[in-house]
Amino acid sequence: MSKTTNNHASGKRKRAIARATIKPGTGKVKVNNLSLENYGSRITQMKIQEPLLLSKPTSDKVDVFVRVNGGGAMGQANAVRLAIARALVQHTASLKQVFLDYDRHLLIADVRRKESCKPNDSKARAKRQKSYR
Numbered sequence: 173m174s175k176t177t178n179n180h181a182s183g184k185r186k187r188a189i190a191r192a193t194i195k196p197g198t199g200k201v202k203v204n205n206l207s208l209e210n211y212g213s214r215i216t217q218m219k220i221q222e223p224l225l226l227s228k229p230t231s232d233k234v235d236v237f238v239r240v241n242g243g244g245a246m247g248q249a250n251a252v253r254l255a256i257a258r259a260l261v262q263h264t265a266s267l268k269q270v271f272l273d274y275d276r277h278l279l280i281a282d283v284r285r286k287e288s289c290k291p292n293d294s295k296a297r298a299k300r301q302k303s304y305r
Contacts, residue, residue: 179262183254184281188243192255194263197235203252204240216249223257223278226271230264254281 179194201208201224208217224231236256240248257278261268271278287296 179259181255181258181262183251183256183258185250185254186243186247186285188240188247188251190238190240190248190251190255192236192238192252192259194234194236194256194259196233199232200235201238202236203238212245212249216245219246219249220252220256222253222275223260223271226274226278227260227264227267230260230267234260234263250277250282253278 181192181194183190183192201220203211203220208220211217211220224236236259238252238255240252240255242248243251254277257267257271261271261279268279289296293299
């Protein structure tokens, strides 16, 4: 791929959807127009930084902009992580094996979703109790 073009990628986790854009730059990372240091808790920041640390020489030469909405804090962090890793692989194809060796979920989405509630029951798997006496 040419280094002058932008790379777009998306990632999903539960109800969270993240869209990442990578363009040549100086290594800035912004999530919802906030720098990574100001976004979320320390654990979510570390989760988001994993693909950036694995691709250190490449990630220092690009700027990453991510928009994420829906879901909870960790769902959003995992969606952002997936989107950033996919965009970096589009930018530099040799990173694919590095990411897969580290963690498969950096490139392949976790498709598990919340199970829906069944009719006349309070929860997805809980059944109504019967009383015979």
